[in-house]
Amino acid sequence: MRHYPSISALRAFEAISRLGSVSSAARELNLTRSAVSHQVNVLEQMLGFVLTEKVGRGIGLTQQGERYATEARRVLKILHEAARWNDGPEVTGRLSVSCVPGLANYWLCRHLGDFILQYPKITLHISAPSAPDDTRNDNVDLFIAYGNGSWPEQYVRQLMTIRLFPVCSPMFSHQVGGLSSPSRLLQMPLLHLVSYTDWRVWLAASGVSDIHLEGGITFSDANFVQSAALAGQGVAIGDNMVSGDALAKGLLIRPFDISIESPRAYYLVASPEKVERPEVQAFIAWLESRVAEAQARYHAD
Structure with a gap:
């Protein structure tokens, strides 16, 4: 099983590392301070080490945080270039996504029009699993599953905690x-x-x-x-x-x-082969952006 940090968490940490302030990072990303702090906390929990520390009235990086910030900037630059290469209408194909019904009905399905506007040449199919953590359907390209993060031999990345x-x-x-x-x-x-x-x-x-x-x-x-x-x-x-x-x-x-x-939490789960497809990567990037916006709006302390 492999765990990957979310793009929104990397963006939050990179902004803090560059600006030296949670407030400044929040303004740049158009999020609340609590949402930015939450993203960095999730990233630290996934990594198993502390990235930031208080320095006067600002915030600095630990030694491990400095090294990780360099890698985070490199990854975000690669993703930015990939997004330019596979921009919107050029991404085509059929994409099958499985999502737990509660999240699909009360959140995901209310935002899918935005994805289709950005990627009109992708044919999107949404289905529901038999159980929140079920990822056994070979016809599905990407699962939005709810569980403890244990899906052996699969691409696994935490989408959000609740x-x-x-x-x-x-x-x-x-x-x-x-x-x-x-x-x-x-x-x-x-x-x-x-x-x-x-x-x-x-x-x-x-x-x-x-x-x-x-x-x-x-x-x-x-x-x-x-x-x-x-x-x-x-x-x-x-x-x-x-x-x-x-x-x-x-x-x-x-x-x-x-x-x-x-x-438990929501995770993105896919086979290592399917996750490399451009339409899957496009949906993941779009989904993480919308989740970051929603969690900033609906953040519950």
């Missing part, structure tokens, strides 16, 4: 007279994804003791969980990507500010 937190419709909150404390959730109809695990972890992180979860509704996919929450059927564990647009539009609310990082 934050988990309770969400419900304003109508539901009004019907139950509001949610005054996390412990009151134990008396509410809870909506579960696959198991009670996410709710148990969030409640424990919120200081709730004697957690006894019974009843509620368990769904096999985040798509169903979100739909039930939007329809006022209970309180769900949402995340900053799948729930982000509904939260921004006021269709869902967050009754509590506490969030936890999911133990």
Whole structure:
């Protein structure tokens, strides 16, 4: 298994290394400070060593960070030249992408028109896997999978991590007279994804003791969980990507500010042969750019 840093994380680190400031890097990349810091934190976690350190009021690079910055600039220059060579309309072919239904329905499918505008000669096919971490379909060129990052012998690159937190419709909150404390959730109809695990972890992180979860509704996919929450059927564990647009539009609310990082993440997975194809590289570059924008907008502390 091979892990690769995301382009957005490399861009964030390169900007910080060049400008010596998170704020300056955020302005250049048109992102929030927290989004830039998050990208560098993800990169450090993947690499297993620290890249930056505080220097006065600014930020500097560690010795390992200096070496990695040189390599990051070289990689970004190569990618920039490759993008110029394979610019937009010149990239052709059929591209099959598998994406977990929740992310596809509530985020990806709402932005695909932008990709087609940039690459009108690519015929795009979107499908859903049988399970969030399933990458066994030989007819698929690129998987957007949700799991722990373990796909042996495949090209694997983390696309994004997510934050988990309770969400419900304003109508539901009004019907139950509001949610005054996390412990009151134990008396509410809870909506579960696959198991009670996410709710148990969030409640424990919120200081709730004697957690006894019974009843509620368990769904096999985040798509169903979100739909039930939007329809006022209970309180769900949402995340900053799948729930982000509904939260921004006021269709869902967050009754509590506490969030936890999911133990799983979204990954790009493909065979080493398919990932080298120009149409796959074009989609990956476009996808990472849109994800960086979305995470800056929907960032959940």
